[in-house]
Amino acid sequence: MELGKIFSTNYDKDVARAKLALWYNKIEEYGYDTFTTVANSIENHYERILNFFVNRxxxxxxxxxxxxxxxxxxxxxxxxxxxFFLFRLAKVYA
Structure with missing residues (x-):
């Protein structure tokens, strides 16, 4: 719920960065494997995820x-x- 709230209420990349860091710290404290997997995925793709906040x-x-x-x-x-496949694709979706 908190992660979704970060994405729905923040419009600034720097504010979102700080709130994601706080969220990540909470997840590390809990120590649940399921949340840790999600947190690790976010950590691996951190900058690309934060680019969402540039123009949403x-x-x-x-x-x-x-x-x-x-x-x-x-x-x-x-x-x-x-x-021929690319020709047909261009004709159908162009």
Whole structure:
């Protein structure tokens, strides 16, 4: 709950950095393995996560487009001719 609150209420990268650090310290004190795994993931990707607070944008649009490409590729049961596949992909999603 506290982690979600950090993302929903903070709009400044430096404030978010401080609050994430405090949250991380609390998780270390608790010592639960589940929370520690999440905290380690956040620590490994700290700067990229903090970039969210610059303009509050995510890569959701790119992920959605990747899903569309995978579904399109699956409808043909694989790709044999890559240049034709890219041509068809451009025609369908351009």
């Amino acid at each position: 944008s995510t890569n959701a649009a790119a992920e959605a487009f990747n899903a569309k490409i995978k579904a399109f590729r699956a409808s043909f049961r694989g790709v044999v001719d890559m240049s």
